[in-house]
Amino acid sequence: xxxxxxxxxxxxxxxxxxxxxxxxxxxxxxxxxxxxxxxxxxxxxxxxxxxxxxxxxxxxxxxxxxxxxxxxxxxxxxxxxxxxxxxxxxxxxxxxxxxxxxxxxxxxxxxxxxxxxxxxxxxxxxxxxxxxxxxxxxxxxxxxxxxxxxxxxxxxxxxxxxxxxxxxxxxxxxxxxxxxxxxxxxxxxxxxxxxxxxxxxxxxxxxxxxxxxxxxxxxxxxxxxxxxxxxxxxxxxxxxxxxxxxxxxxxxxxxxxxxxxxxxxxxxxxxxxxxxxxxxxxxxxxxxxxxxxxxxxxxxxxxxxxxxxxxxxxxxxxxxxxxxxxxxxxxxxxxxxxxxxxxxxxxxxxxxxxxxxxxxxxxxxxxxxxxxxxxxxxxxxxxxxxxxxxxxxxxxxxxxxxxxxxxxxxxxx
Amino acid sequence: xxxxxxxxxxxxxxxxxxxxxxxxxxxxxxxxxxxxxxxxxxxxxxxxxxxxxxxxxxxxxxxxxxxxxxxxxxxxxxxxxxxxxxxxxxxxxxxxxxxxxxxxxxxxxxxxxxxxxxxxxxxxxxxxxxxxxxxxxxxxxxxxxxxxxxxxxxxxxxxxxxxxxxxxxxxxxxxxxxxxxxxxxxxxxxxxxxxxxxxxxxxxxxxxxxxxxxxxxxxxxxxxxxxxxxxxxxxxxxxxxxxxxxxxxxxxxxxxxxxxxxxxx
Numbered sequence: 001x002x003x004x005x006x007x008x009x010x011x012x013x014x015x016x017x018x019x020x021x022x023x024x025x026x027x028x029x030x031x032x033x034x035x036x037x038x039x040x041x042x043x044x045x046x047x048x049x050x051x052x053x054x055x056x057x058x059x060x061x062x063x064x065x066x067x068x069x070x071x072x073x074x075x076x077x078x079x080x081x082x083x084x085x086x087x088x089x090x091x092x093x094x095x096x097x098x099x100x101x102x103x104x105x106x107x108x109x110x111x112x113x114x115x116x117x118x119x120x121x122x123x124x125x126x127x128x129x130x131x132x133x134x135x136x137x138x139x140x141x142x143x144x145x146x147x148x149x150x151x152x153x154x155x156x157x158x159x160x161x162x163x164x165x166x167x168x169x170x171x172x173x174x175x176x177x178x179x180x181x182x183x184x185x186x187x188x189x190x191x192x193x194x195x196x197x198x199x200x201x202x203x204x205x206x207x208x209x210x211x212x213x214x215x216x217x218x219x220x221x222x223x224x225x226x227x228x229x230x231x232x233x234x235x236x237x238x239x240x241x242x243x244x245x246x247x248x249x250x251x252x253x254x255x256x257x258x259x260x261x262x263x264x265x266x267x268x269x270x271x272x273x274x275x276x277x278x279x280x281x282x283x284x285x286x287x288x289x290x291x292x293x294x295x296x297x298x299x300x301x302x303x304x305x306x307x308x309x310x311x312x313x314x315x316x317x318x319x320x321x322x323x324x325x326x327x328x329x330x331x332x333x334x335x336x337x338x339x340x341x342x343x344x345x346x347x348x349x350x351x352x353x354x355x356x357x358x359x360x361x362x363x364x365x366x367x368x369x370x371x372x373x374x375x376x377x378x379x380x381x382x383x384x385x386x387x388x389x390x391x392x393x394x395x396x397x398x399x400x401x402x403x404x405x406x407x408x409x410x411x412x413x
Numbered sequence: 414x415x416x417x418x419x420x421x422x423x424x425x426x427x428x429x430x431x432x433x434x435x436x437x438x439x440x441x442x443x444x445x446x447x448x449x450x451x452x453x454x455x456x457x458x459x460x461x462x463x464x465x466x467x468x469x470x471x472x473x474x475x476x477x478x479x480x481x482x483x484x485x486x487x488x489x490x491x492x493x494x495x496x497x498x499x500x501x502x503x504x505x506x507x508x509x510x511x512x513x514x515x516x517x518x519x520x521x522x523x524x525x526x527x528x529x530x531x532x533x534x535x536x537x538x539x540x541x542x543x544x545x546x547x548x549x550x551x552x553x554x555x556x557x558x559x560x561x562x563x564x565x566x567x568x569x570x571x572x573x574x575x576x577x578x579x580x581x582x583x584x585x586x587x588x589x590x591x592x593x594x595x596x597x598x599x600x601x602x603x604x605x606x607x608x609x610x611x612x613x614x615x616x617x618x619x620x621x622x623x624x625x626x627x628x629x630x631x632x633x634x635x636x637x638x639x640x641x642x643x644x645x646x647x648x649x650x651x652x653x654x655x656x657x658x659x660x661x662x663x664x665x666x667x668x669x670x671x672x673x674x675x676x677x678x
Contacts, residue, residue, distance in 0.1 A: 026569075167482070294520065296520070299516075299517065
């Protein structure tokens with residue numbers, strides 16, 4: 001199926017989704033961000049500074065790696081990994097943070113706030129703030145702080161203040177609400193560096209554009225290496241920034257299948273997962289209209305995923321639009337399958353992936369045996385160091401003084 | 414004219430300010446609400462904002478946020494808020510403004526809300542996170558049903574936005590006194606005066622000021638500038654402190670009276 005429109009309308013609508021649903025106090029600040037971003041796109045000095053930072057600070061372009069041992073073990077499709085995990089700070093998030101911190105500087109802001117789930121966006125934000133000498137405050141749900149302790153410490157080491165959010169589900173959603181409350185209170189001095197393709201316009205399209213390089217590079221690299229486009233692109237979808245960044249360059253290539261993988265958590269039952277296209281319905285949360293996990297009264301449901309970065313009740317609006325048009329399809333992967341995929345990649349390729357990225361990988365692993373001759377591209381959005389505490393808990397047989405060398409039986413968390 | 418419009422017209426003729434009280438519906442319990450509202454009315458509250466609890470109240474500070482959690486835990490829903498409006502109408506003609514986030518209303522359906530809210534005796538609706546840009550599908554059915562639509566004007570709103578906010582509003586315009594979330598503060602924001610003046614130049618609608626007004630002195634100061642004064646978190650804090658105890662209604666009534674006396678003094 002072809003996509004007729006790649007850009008939202010002037011108010012940030014992707015079809016019926018997106019838009020700007022915030023208290024009036026935030027409308028003018030959002031217009032300011034939009035104006036600065038539009039100007040920056042036309043400004044060659046801005047683009048040159050960003051390109052330089054992406055290359056020399058973050059490490060772009062990232063490698064495209066063929067996972068031959070993994071593919072061999074599965075028997076079937078060839079699998080290529082886009083190695084966003086090799087970027088500075090360990091995930092794709094730095095692309096957007098570098099773009100937005102330059103914008104913040106242009107807008108004369110001295111203070112940057114952010115929300116974080118897995119902590120990768122928080123670390124990337126703290127990193128760019130250190131680089132530019134800006135004050136940095138990161139909001140993080142207390143449950144996420146407990147399961148991503150390494151990243152909490154990294155942020156503090158980088159000079160950021162990490163503020164725990166102890167209400168609601170104590171995860172990403174509540175961190176975003178708290179960041180919005182901070183922003184509305186401190187708009188004169190503060191830029192809200194939102195970390196996913198979520199929220200009010202212009203964030204979904206702006207964040208996507210800062211991540212478009214993922215798909216643009218991967219598309220060119222695939223052509224160079226294989227002389228063809230991939231048959232299928234896989235990416236995990238929380239808010240959906242790594243996925244939209246990976247998908248966007250392929251949208252006009254109608255023959256390329258695009259697959260987003262949401263968090264199936266413990267299974268598709270209310271409160272047990274974060275698969276918005278499997279039980280969600282259009283709604284409005286935190287600035288945007290999109291698929292939302294909600295009850296019959298319009299209250300937002302709690303979510304669960306072993307992966308903090310996918311544990312969120314709403315999906316980015318452009319994904320909702322691609323879903324409805326049939327241009328991308330969205331499936332889900334449960335906790336156990338993601339953990340097993342992470343282990344398999346570690347053992348076959350020497351790459352420990354982030355739990356988020358393991359969701360996209362798991363779907364490629366599931367499908368590969370049945371699709372010989374096909375070429376898969378998986379966006380490996382982040383590395384797994386931050387998840388070591390979770391892996392240790394799930395694979396206890398690898399811990400302790402004399403760990404067994406065998407394949408662990410875990411992966412059922 | 415709506416009950417809200419009549420109220421402001423009457424008070425303007427009397428040269429008296431309107432006292433608007435916000436409470437979160439369902440806190441401390443759905444059953445207790447009619448008696449709370451009666452107490453506020455006895456104490457001098459002229460218009461009730463009935464807060465529809467929402468799971469993710471991004472515009473609210475901790476006091477109202479916690480009240481929303483308590484109300485949701487007590488089983489409050491938008492449908493039950495309309496039941497409450499119906500119950501209040503059996504005993505009172507006090508204007509009732511539904512005060513909600515968008516998602517519960519969108520889930521309920523704008524047209525269905527318009528019909529059901531009108532039938533229940535509610536007088537209008539304000540949606541905290543609905544910008545005027547996205548408001549058409551909300552405003553049309555409500556106005557058609559004879560309900561008022563109230564929008565927020567903020568200190569950050571440029572003149573062009575103030576005009577659009579006024580154009581989409583009926584009954585009154587709700588001015589946010591300061592940048593920030595709901596909650597008490599020690600002194601009135603300096604941005605109120607210029608915001609009132611700027612809106613006066615653009616609309617004949619009555620203007621009410623809220624966010625952070627929590628003492629009779631602040632209410633008096635605000636009443637000198639605007640037609641109405643909104644007090645929310647300070648009432649909700651009383652509900653938080655008293656819980657379902659017998660002192661709740663007397664405390665609300667006494668505080669409302671203190672505010673009213675302060676405003677009119």
